[in-house]
Amino acid sequence: MTTTAAQAPPDRRRGGAVARTRHTLGRVLATLARSAAIFAPVFLVATFVTFALRSLSGLSPARIQLGEDATPEAIARVEAAWGLNRPFLVQYGDWFRGVLHGQLGTSWTNGADISTLIGLGLGVSLSVAGLALVIGVLAGFALGTLAALKRTTWIDRAVTGFVTVVSVMPAFVVGIVLVAVLAVGLHLFPAAGYVPAADGIGPWLAHITLPALALSFDVIADVARQLRAGLVAAYRENYVTGAVVRGLSPRRVFLVHVLRNGLGPALATLGLKFPALVGASVVTEWIFGLQGFGRFANDSAQAGDVPAVQGVLVVSIVLVVAFNLVVNLVLARVTPAARRGV
């Protein structure tokens, strides 16, 4: 697959290990390169659309700073100070260079550095999204595996029915129900607010559990469904029949033959679910009163603070791209089919 592995090793025993490491490294690099080739255009198009938002919206910092009845000269002066009188592509180039250096510009409403503002909210949002992923993956895997192992029994049907119910519950509906039952009704969790992990793991978990649970339903449903389908399909393969005939234990057949080959769709779904998870943070952070990144996006958008909105969107795209790279690497490592470059 890679040329590095084919080079003649200088010393036989150490050389084998080196060649293997090189082989693995080459595989990782190949996966990274393939993913980069897919995501570089995505990133370019998305940032361009994001930047074009200002021109499309017709909003201007002059409106926010000077009010509705400013003279045209004053508006022109403010826009020149922000560099908005230059050609569109020059502005885009400047902004894009800044983005590559982590500089997202300054807010129109209060002149604060947007990278700093987003950094403050990111901790909250990533805590919630991370926990939601953990819950979603654990519960989804448990349900999917259970249904696949007990396929066509009442357990399978019960799990499938449960997953169907879970899949039609939007995050904000789940969020409200959780607040009503677990926070307001039973006082098990705080209804709103956030405590950083540095102030204690207990309070931190207590504050992010409900929003994470609300977000995780979607992940649970999709992972469970895809995993069940993947595993059931893998059980029908000839090599599984062969493994059973060879007298391998059911545990070994499941772990070595079925799980590794049936995992692909579920992992790929996870990559697709992540954008939805980031997007739904707008709603959950509103319900649970979290000052995260989705809340920042909503507030900035309502205030017409275009650079802040652009900053949030760029950060969200970077998060999605980075997460998909990780998923692709895991996929390449775990499933035999993906390793062959299929």
Place this chain on the structure above:
Amino acid sequence: MVSRVLSLTSGRVAAAVLALIALLALLGPWLAPHDPLAQSTATLAGPSGSHWLGTDHLGRDVLSRLLAGSRVSVLGSLEVALVALAVGVIPGILSVHLGRVFEWLTLRIADTLVALPFLLFAVAVIALLGNGITQAMLVTGALISPLFYRVARAATLTVARSPYVEAAIVSGASVGWIVRRHVWAKVLPPIAVALAQTIGVGFVIVSSLTFLGIGVQPPAPTWGGLLASDLGYLTYQPWAPLAPALLIMATVWAANLLADAIRDVTGEAGRALIDDRKARAAGTGPAATATAGGA
């Protein structure tokens, strides 16, 4: 296709639920027992004879608000689905026929739209472009159009490689004629599945947006907006979110069920599945049971 979908129990149930909800959307404003905007002194009242679902924090009748709000929620999700259909299907079919540059360009755009956290983008773009229902529908429709693009493209690709299309090309048929004559027949069933799915997805998005107060101005009732106003008064009325939440879930569920039913009857095993079920229902062999309806 319609009669075959309705021959499945799941198809009938889905169609019945969706029809009921469409009826609510059509007749809702007239069925409402009270003025949905009229306030009264009986705030946060429980269910009673005159207010079946109680009243909200301004004393407005919840049932009337639910009925009056059904139109925006239902029409909104339909509009989103139709916008997505229009924006996605045509480039999807053309991407196979119009050459490599167009194909590459549309594929990259579809990749990008899928990778975007769409709720975040929808909120941002709608707020910046002006907070109106039309902007909201256009933006969300465009954001979920890649589903249609991919479905239409995949179906067109399988048709484009088939011998009968090659024969048509060799005998000098125009692209337009091939699309009309051959491509539509193969592309339509998967698009119907995608449409049912998008109605469900669109419904979730529209309710989420109205929940945030985006797309619809506050006094106008919507299902999402009802939930948002319930949120502040959960201490007094913890049961209040139940009715709008159940309605939203039932609609999404029915749309998904319909999508599955259409997939079942139009897929590879479609006809066989129905024949099999009918034979089992009749308790006899498959001989006496011909398929009831055409496409």
